[in-house]
Amino acid sequence: MPAKTPVNDTPVIEMRGITKRFLDNVANDQIDFTLRAGEICALLGENGAGKTTLMNILFGYYSFDEGSIAIRGEEVALASPKDAIANGIGMIHQHFTLVPTQTVLENIVIGTKDEKRFFLNLKGAHKKLLDIQEQFGLHVDPDARVWTLSIGQQQKVEILKALYRNSSVLIMDEPTAVLAPQETVDLFKTLRVLAEQGRSVIFISHKLHEVMEISDRVVVLRNGRVVNQKRTADTDVKELANMMVGREVLERIERKAVEPGEPVLEISDLTVLNDKGLEAVKKFSLTVRRGEILGIAGVSGNGQTELCEVLFGVRNVETGTVRIGGEPLRLGHPLSSVRSGLARIPEDRIYMGLLMDMTVEDNLQLENHWTERFAKNGLRRFDEIAANSQTLITDYSIKTDGKDAPAKSLSGGNLQKVILARELSSEPEVVLASQPTRGLDVGATEYIRQRMVEEKVRGAGVVLVSDDLDEVMGLSDRIIVMYEGEIMGEVVGSGADREQIGLWMTGVGS
């Protein structure tokens, strides 16, 4: 989209020389950042580049060691989010901060002056909310309970919450990471309306195409410094990627042709219910062979999650069987899935696969701790465990202060590497990766995609479930599209027609 001319010359936000240290670690180093009214500015950088730290400073979460912040030309001290909100800054986190059992309106009113009275002034708030909805074209039923809303609608509630507090600047931390493609389109529409009405948006993202599509200006951070900033119209994806990682990025991972071997994962007639008791996967059959990557594309919520959960061993089935390496898999039993030679890379890493307050080593041990290699007669073999941790940290280039560092000190990409190291080091027969690069930076994404290809070359059957169509198309030898729990269509990866896949994803058959 064309760059707009700024409405007003005084920047809404002007951060000067911001430096933030965590012990020895400089997270932000002399960062200058300005934002004008009506501008959508993308903040681009790898995990650990300092984007989130900078935004947490702007939102009053973190103090800073050096520098100053001015809002509309006036220097301010932002000691807490309260101050930031009072200054018209709103932040929308990746993980929403809504109360699921309350209504949209109640969620929006929480913490405002309207709520501090003994009796809520919900009538007045209702009207104010409808006015805002009208003004920005953001329609969500104020009386709906939040848990009944889709992720995209919940995000709208978060945006409404910020607008209700009269925010003129919206910080959005990877807002599209949780959205389906159509929801992303909606979000971008909303952001444009916001900008047209003079509000500013800071858009934190790893997805270069999105940055190109939505932003007016891009600020690229690397290792805590601003490496460059450009008007979006004056740059392109390749250049941005280079600035971000400081080296040439492989736009496309080499697919590497391997002659597929015998079937290694056989799913037949699987019917699975979701949490609401509805059929999420219907009479689903699929065969994956050694030496191939099977991509499962589809809009999220079409049964992919439930299918993965069955294979992971954490969801029961109505009917159907699964065989791994010819052996029937005992369903609904996580340990059987582990023992069957299935590498499990879950969609929700932190919730399912990691122990954030425990050490890197404890995390590398999870689900392998019982093996004879690591425990004999119930006693843990610490020599073996330590040696294994060291090897994995080196082999998978996990950036950490050591095997005894807490997992929570690692960046998102390194946490995913911990999971990969744990799952792949046992040379599994089948690799099931669900959204393996979601929320990760370019460097980590590339690494993980590379590993998927290596697993295939080694002879594993790889199943890649991803919302990122580019990823599925770039890596898969064969692609199936899931729609409402069924296979809508199947194509060979190299000759895949994007448009055809898009049609299948939206339920249009061939």
Place this chain on the structure above:
Amino acid sequence: MQIDLLPRERSTATLNLLILLGSLLAGLLAISVVFALNGVNPALAIFSIFKGSFGSWYGIKETITKAIPLILIGSGLALAYKAKFWNIGAESQLLVGAIFSTWVGLNWGPHLPAIVLVPLMFLAAFIGGALWGMVPAVLKIRFGINEVISTLMLNYIAAEFVKFLVVGPWKGASKGGYPYTDDLPAAAILNQFPYSRISPVLLILAVTGALILGWLVYRSRFGYEIRVIGENTYAAKYSGINFFRTLVVLMAISGGMAGLAGAGELMSIHHYLSYPDSLSAGYGFTAIIVAWLARLNPAYTIVSGLFFAGIVVGGDAIQISMGMPAATVDIFNGMILVFLIMGDFFISHRVRIRLGRTVDA
């Protein structure tokens, strides 16, 4: 003035220790207020408490005597709390342990030598406490019943059952109508160090028990599974840890340790089963604080158990010397626990206080 609560970006061992000491100090300050309100010089009272417990040979011996049950129970509780299983029922697990070992002592005792009888009575006590501890674990896993409620309620059931036994079927023929069982046979009575009430067997049992449990938590496969369950229940299920087995075994150990404490009190101090209050003096509850002060490391309960035993002994001393009410020690313990738990908040958060203009959102 404005107070901001913010997540702590990083924490260190030194900081954690400082917070622990700070919490203890704040607890003592709060207790000082209670003393002052009673017209007692707080500094003198606190000094007297520790002088009463650690200031004389008699005090030290009594402190060790009372530390033994606290260490036994506290280390078992620390184990359970590590898995975030909130066992508040150690008091009743202690009582059931005492019931089981009394039965063994009274029925088999007369025919067995001490070398066989004593281990058998400890074993029976462990089994009794373990069974009583496993009930809430099964209730929680199979029916989702909150373990805080069930363990707490089981305390009353066990206490009433002990009362029923000592006034009813087990009432001793030799006790002249008092609600006690008959004395245990001589073979069941533990030797004590001269001029003290400390039983060497119990002391060794408590210290090695706490060390073994500490080792279990940090060195064994079982301990790893306990910590994973406590850290992230969902990841524990996902990684195939058997919840039922782990939690049931965990509570068997936790309850069994309390059961051992019950047998110890019985065989070393009391020599017969009597009313629940006289048998336990609230050890099952005080041990909750012992476990907490040990930062849920069973091995550290050796130190924190001594500390709280000191407060119990010293509290008794000032009750007599200063005329403080009997509840003083309970208030003392309660205050310390509240401040310890509050201290945990500061491990994960930092607070910033700013003077001057208030910005209103």
